[in-house]
Amino acid sequence: MTALAEQTGHWLEEFTKQKPADPWLQKLREHAFLRFTELGFPTTHDEDWRFTNVAAIARSRFAARPVTIPGTVPASTLRDADRDHLGKYAPENAFVALNTAFLDNVALVRIARGAVVEKPIRIEYSASGQSAHLHPRTLILVEPDAHCTIVETYRGTGKYFTNAVTEIVAGDAAVVDHYKIQQESPEAFHISTTQAHLGRSANFTSHSISLGAALARNDIGATLSEGTEATLNGLYVVNGTQHIDNHTSIDHAKPHGTSHELYKGILDGKASAVFNGRILVRKDAQKTDSKQTNKNLVLSDDAVIDTKPELQIFADDVRCTHGATIGQLDAESMFYLQSRGIGRDQARNLLTYAFAQDIVDRIKVQDLRDSLERVLFEKFHEHGSH
Amino acid sequence: MPLLEIKNLHARVGDREILKGIDLTVNAGEVHAIMGPNGSGKSTLAQVLAGRELYQVTAGQVTYDGQDLLELKPEDRARAGIFLAFQYPVEIPGVSNMYFLKAALNTIRKSRGMEELDAMDFLNLVREKMTLMKMDQALLNRPVNTGFSGGEKKRNEIFQMAVLEPRLAVLDETDSGLDIDALKLVAAGVNTMRDPARAMIVVTHYQRLLNEIVPDYVHVLADGRIVKSGGKELALELEEGGYAALGIYEEAEV
Numbered sequence: 001m002t003a004l005a006e007q008t009g010h011w012l013e014e015f016t017k018q019k020p021a022d023p024w025l026q027k028l029r030e031h032a033f034l035r036f037t038e039l040g041f042p043t044t045h046d047e048d049w050r051f052t053n054v055a056a057i058a059r060s061r062f063a064a065r066p067v068t069i070p071g072t073v074p075a076s077t078l079r080d081a082d083r084d085h086l087g088k089y090a091p092e093n094a095f096v097a098l099n100t101a102f103l104d105n106v107a108l109v110r111i112a113r114g115a116v117v118e119k120p121i122r123i124e125y126s127a128s129g130q131s132a133h134l135h136p137r138t139l140i141l142v143e144p145d146a147h148c149t150i151v152e153t154y155r156g157t158g159k160y161f162t163n164a165v166t167e168i169v170a171g172d173a174a175v176v177d178h179y180k181i182q183q184e185s186p187e188a189f190h191i192s193t194t195q196a197h198l199g200r201s202a203n204f205t206s207h208s209i210s211l212g213a214a215l216a217r218n219d220i221g222a223t224l225s226e227g228t229e230a231t232l233n234g235l236y237v238v239n240g241t242q243h244i245d246n247h248t249s250i251d252h253a254k255p256h257g258t259s260h261e262l263y264k265g266i267l268d269g270k271a272s273a274v275f276n277g278r279i280l281v282r283k284d285a286q287k288t289d290s291k292q293t294n295k296n297l298v299l300s301d302d303a304v305i306d307t308k309p310e311l312q313i314f315a316d317d318v319r320c321t322h323g324a325t326i327g328q329l330d331a332e333s334m335f336y337l338q339s340r341g342i343g344r345d346q347a348r349n350l351l352t353y354a355f356a357q358d359i360v361d362r363i364k365v366q367d368l369r370d371s372l373e374r375v376l377f378e379k380f381h382e383h384g385s386h
Numbered sequence: 387m388p389l390l391e392i393k394n395l396h397a398r399v400g401d402r403e404i405l406k407g408i409d410l411t412v413n414a415g416e417v418h419a420i421m422g423p424n425g426s427g428k429s430t431l432a433q434v435l436a437g438r439e440l441y442q443v444t445a446g447q448v449t450y451d452g453q454d455l456l457e458l459k460p461e462d463r464a465r466a467g468i469f470l471a472f473q474y475p476v477e478i479p480g481v482s483n484m485y486f487l488k489a490a491l492n493t494i495r496k497s498r499g500m501e502e503l504d505a506m507d508f509l510n511l512v513r514e515k516m517t518l519m520k521m522d523q524a525l526l527n528r529p530v531n532t533g534f535s536g537g538e539k540k541r542n543e544i545f546q547m548a549v550l551e552p553r554l555a556v557l558d559e560t561d562s563g564l565d566i567d568a569l570k571l572v573a574a575g576v577n578t579m580r581d582p583a584r585a586m587i588v589v590t591h592y593q594r595l596l597n598e599i600v601p602d603y604v605h606v607l608a609d610g611r612i613v614k615s616g617g618k619e620l621a622l623e624l625e626e627g628g629y630a631a632l633g634i635y636e637e638a639e640v
Binding site for chain 2: 333341354
């Protein structure tokens with residue numbers, strides 16, 4: 001039996017164990033599963049997965065362990081208009097297909113036209129080990145002129161495999177602030193795909209904070225229309241043998257779009273990180289203004305970062321800039337703090353924390369910012385004390 | 387017992403020897419000026435006293451308050467009462483001036499067996515010292531030195547000194563880049579800190595600072611050695627005749 005057949009064989013068992021669903025859902029699942037078996041798990045021979053080896057996921061025999069997530073509803077209860085959006089935006093890859101093959105409950109957020117929802121809408125996914133596979137599915141439908149803030153958090157204990165897909169549709173002039181906080185257990189695998197489809201003059205901000213998991217991969221994509229503004233902020237903090245891969249993709253499909261992207265990473269121990277920022281400016285997308293920045297602070301000799309911008313520009317009247325930096329703590333700053341009596345460890349923590357500060361400052365949800373500040377502070381304090 | 391005693395101090399950066407045998411004794415209550423042309427080793431001496439690891443001490447001893455200073459880490463020197471006012475204060479984005487100074491003050495207080503200041507007492511102290519330096523209180527909430535003008539940075543150094551109350555202050559070219567009004571303000575701040583229990587080493591290229599901060603002793607540093615020492619009148623001699631009158635020629639800035 002080939003390796004691919006062996007992998008998909010286990011998933012076929014898992015797939016057939018599912019309770020049959022409504023015909024439309026069953027059809028969707030079967031189509032997706034077929035797609036998954038055709039694609040198989042990516043390997044490091046795939047350009048998009050060159051630096052992220054998912055063999056450990058492919059080899060493992062994860063089992064379905066149903067969990068109930070508050071705020072989610074069975075997919076079977078979705079209205080036709082809502083279910084039509086499922087799978088329409090997320091890119092077609094093995095993990096997305098696998099998620100759809102196990103589609104069961106959906107966290108559905110629908111904001112009516114013109115509604116301004118002040119209070120953040122929270123979706124809290126949690127997993128509890130037992131070698132479970134979980135396929136969180138989130139569908140966010142924001143009608144024109146509506147405003148909302150969504151906070152997705154991912155937590156858990158023990159070893160498990162989270163394979164999340166979030167699709168966001170923002171209507172014309174909608175304002176959507178999206179937060180994804182990944183604090184999975186240290187043994188977990190976390191793969192996620194977030195795809196936003198943005199209307200004319202919509203304003204979309206994504207904040208992706210990655211702190212947990214043994215191996216994590218985020219694919220965050222946005223497709224812009226005329227005059228759309230998209231901001232992608234990211235922070236990843238890894239230590240030990242953690243691996244984090246952020247692939248972002250911004251598609252300027254129409255003119256006058258603006259995108260700002262700032263991803264910052266802090267690496268310690270033998271951790272590794274990947275940043276790949278794709279920006280596509282299509283032929284029609286004149287007057288596009290796009291800026292991408294990736295900054296990395298490397299605290300140890302053994303940590304590894306691979307960072308790559310990927311600009312594909314087919315329009316001629318655009319402004320696109322990108323830059324990446326990889327650096328260590330600044331020796332002069334260290335000395336300045338120490339010369340004022342601040343100990344070496346505390347100085348290191350302070351400067352590390354300061355590096356992340358501008359991403360933290362961009363978080364508009366107060367309690368989220370406070371808890372992140374606390375988590376980071378404790379994290380760096382731990383690091384510095386040994 | 388002198389507060390600071392430097393004997394035959396040699397220091398290098400990489401394979402370039404910069405200090406070639408410095409001898410200097412400073413007692414509590416005294417203000418010593420160290421003058422010298424660019425490249426003479428003034429700033430190196432200041433940084434070596436504060437513990438900058440970039441410089442390697444190859445020979446000599448430095449005794450501060452009876453202990454071997456060269457054994458101490460930079461933070462321990464600060465806790466023992468040494469303060470360096472930087473020639474080029476470092477910008478640290480992401481760390482607020484307030485947080486930084488409170489952490490510094492409380493670490494130093496703790497090491498002296500004093501109670502840490504709470505937020506209220508700290509703020510009162512800081513307000514008082516800011517008024518002294520005519521500093522805008524909004525600077526407290528800004529990141530350390532970030533976006534400060536040259537003058538604001540220098541004032542911020544002396545303000546920190548006023549808050550931390552060192553026993554030995556080393557002022558490294560605190561006058562550089564200041565116009566005369568800013569210079570007077572900074573010097574006035576320094577003068578209020580003159581105290582029988584506190585010593586100061588004022589490193590400068592020009593005599594004009596010494597009109598404002600009048601030293602007890604002046605030392606002329608050239609090519610890594612103190613070539614002449616005297617009273618405050620030595621600074622005036624230098625002003626009139628220049629370093630060349632002493633047979634000293636300036637090296638290019640390194």
